[in-house]
Amino acid sequence: MTQSTTPRAVPTPGRTRLRRLRQSPAMRRLAAETRVHPAELVLPAFVKEGLAEPRPITSMPGVLQHTRDSLRRAAVEAAEAGLGGVMLFGVPERRDATGTGATDPDGILNLAIADVVAEVGDALVVQADLCLDEFTDHGHCGVLTASGAVDNDATLVRYAEMALAQARAGAHLVGLSGMMDGQVAVVRDALDGEGFLDTAVLAYAAKYASAFYGPFREAVESTLEGDRRTYQMDPANRREAAREVMVDIAEGADVVMVKPALAYLDVLADVAAMSTVPVAAYQVSGEYAMVEAAAANGWIDRRRAVTESVLSIRRAGADHVLTYWAVELAGWLQEENR
Structure with a gap:
């Protein structure tokens, strides 16, 4: 048998070998294009009125x-971990049609804002969810008409009142998550009119009507029946996100957000490319729960999956990431950098 004389392909010395920059942990660190820093992480946290002790959320293992x-202690832990901020959500004992607990100075969220600001001062950006869904008995993000539809403009009045209540409690940033048209302009005008010129506004500019919010509904004990598709974005739409972002920036948003994060990395990349303000992304409850469930079954490496998922959100263009793993991930990052 005649032996083949076809020469074996050998890279020419000095030519490109992409593997050269992958040969060791030190080389990979040196060549890394994207990094995650604790200051780029924000911890979402839930505080419930009337609890005697923290309560685990069954669909979100490790979240309370x-x-x-306990929220004060969690805020101190977040500050010590070097996080950028906390985003607070309130769970009241009583709810009504217009969400009056959201604007009550003694409502659970406003008290929690004041507690955390008093505890950590400026060590964290204390952020507050500005939406009515946790406070309404129907679970929608706004005021309803007699026919049961969400009344955009009546809701804006409540948002303005809620923004002022949160600013008076000491919030550094208010997170407008309701997806009402005109919400940024109305809230910005209300804050400025009362002298809260330095209170920042984060607009959930591209918030989709997603299936990945399921565990969050348990966390806030949602009373929602039906869905929010008439005001949150259709998952089919990508270009529309740019319109939402441009409108919110024009109305005075200091930060814009894409939510969810992992299932919408294309949208996040688009927004990051065109935004003139910082871009946030929310790694939502369903994304968290899927990783935790798979890891609990031994199907994936939990630490690597958590780190890779947050890195992917940063790589897509997020300037900061809201994630329930924020404190734990910050600890890992500090270990790696010692």
Whole structure:
């Protein structure tokens, strides 16, 4: 048999070998294009009125409904971990049609804002969810008409009142998550009119009507029946996100957000490319729960999956990431950098 004389392909010395920059942990660190820093992470946290002790959220292992006291401790832990901020969500004992607990100075969210600001001062950006869904008995993000539809403009009045209540409680940033048209302009005008010129506005500019919010509904004990598709974005739409972002920036948003994050990395990349303000992304409850469930079954490496998922959100263009793993991930990052 005649032996083949076809020469074996050998890279020419000095030519490109892409593997050269992957040969060791030190080389990979040196060549890394994207990094995650604790200051780019924001911890979402839930505080429930009337709790005697923190309560685990079954669909989100490791996440709690906090008491006011345990929330203070969690805020201190977040500050010590070097996080950029916390985003607070309130769970009231009583709800009504217009969400009056959202604007009550003694409502659970406003008390929690004041608690955390008093505890950590400026060590964290204390952020507050500005939406009515946790406070309404129907679970929608706004005021309803007699026919049961969400009344955009009547809701804006409540948002303005809610923004002022949160600013008076000491919030550094208010997170407008309701997806009402005109919400940024109305809230910005209300804040400026009352002298809260330095209170920042984060607009959930591209918030989709997603299936990945399921565990969050348990966390806030949602009373929603039906869905929010008439005001949150259709998952089929990509270009529309750019319109939402441009409108919110024009109305005065200081930060814009894409939510969810992992299932919408294309949208996030688009927004990051065109935004003139910082871009946030929310790694939502369903994304968290899927990783935790798979890891609990031994199907994936939990630490690597958590780190890779947050890195992918940063790589797509997020300037900061809201994630329930924020404190734990910050600890890992600090270990790696010692």
